[in-house]
Amino acid sequence: MNNTLKNIFEPALLQKIEEEGTLMQFKAGNIIMKPGKYVKMVPLLLKGSVKILREDTNGNEIFLYYLTEGQSCASSMSIFFSEKQSNIKAIAEEDSDILAISTEHAMAWFNEYSSWRKFVMQTMERRFDELIQTVDTIAFSKTDERLINFLQKKAQTLQTKTIQITHQEIANELSTSREVISRLLKQLEKKGKLKLSRNKIELL
Numbered sequence: 001m002n003n004t005l006k007n008i009f010e011p012a013l014l015q016k017i018e019e020e021g022t023l024m025q026f027k028a029g030n031i032i033m034k035p036g037k038y039v040k041m042v043p044l045l046l047k048g049s050v051k052i053l054r055e056d057t058n059g060n061e062i063f064l065y066y067l068t069e070g071q072s073c074a075s076s077m078s079i080f081f082s083e084k085q086s087n088i089k090a091i092a093e094e095d096s097d098i099l100a101i102s103t104e105h106a107m108a109w110f111n112e113y114s115s116w117r118k119f120v121m122q123t124m125e126r127r128f129d130e131l132i133q134t135v136d137t138i139a140f141s142k143t144d145e146r147l148i149n150f151l152q153k154k155a156q157t158l159q160t161k162t163i164q165i166t167h168q169e170i171a172n173e174l175s176t177s178r179e180v181i182s183r184l185l186k187q188l189e190k191k192g193k194l195k196l197s198r199n200k201i202e203l204l
Contacts, residue, residue, distance in 0.1 A: 005044065012113070021044070023098075028095055031090070032050060036085050042073075043099070044099040045072065046097040049066055049093040049157045064130070072119070074126070077106075151194070162201070163202075164200055167182045
């Protein structure tokens with residue numbers, strides 16, 4: 001059992017998780033969840049990282065937050081309570097292992113195990129705070145500030161200062177144009193904030 005989970009859940013629940021959980025493995029770039037699909041499981045991230053995006057009817061995307069080891073998706077949790085379709089898109093940011101817990105067990109454990117109930121509530125609270133920050137950033141921050149914030153979060157999640165990403169990918173996730181991102185990146189490079197190379201950005 002993953003050491004991170006051992007620090008979160010009580011022994012009796014850990015045994016249940018090990019018995020009932022289904023291990024799912026994804027390569028970097030794999031789509032884990034799509035909008036419009038019914039969510040039949042709650043994911044526990046054992047290894048890697050996952051980015052959560054919001055997608056509109058035209059296929060435009062905007063970045064919301066990352067999941068890292070020992071975390072789960074608040075959107076999945078809110079959906080399994082209400083039995084609605086997914087409204088987010090989840091993509092493996094790097095090779096990732098996920099332990100899938102059926103919604104049936106997730107609901108039962110909420111009433112049975114205090115550590116699971118606490119985990120669900122803390123996850124919902126944490127993600128709500130992150131979503132508020134995302135809304136504030138979109139509403140009140142300039143695009144260059146959003147760009148820096150996005151790169152810093154990505155670097156922190158991947159635990160590296162060198163990020164493999166194209167200007168178009170950044171533009172897609174920030175819901176702007178590639179030309180705007182390229183111009184801002186060049187400005188940030190001139191200011192000594194980062195170093196650009198082909199499909200790579202190094203934060204300084």
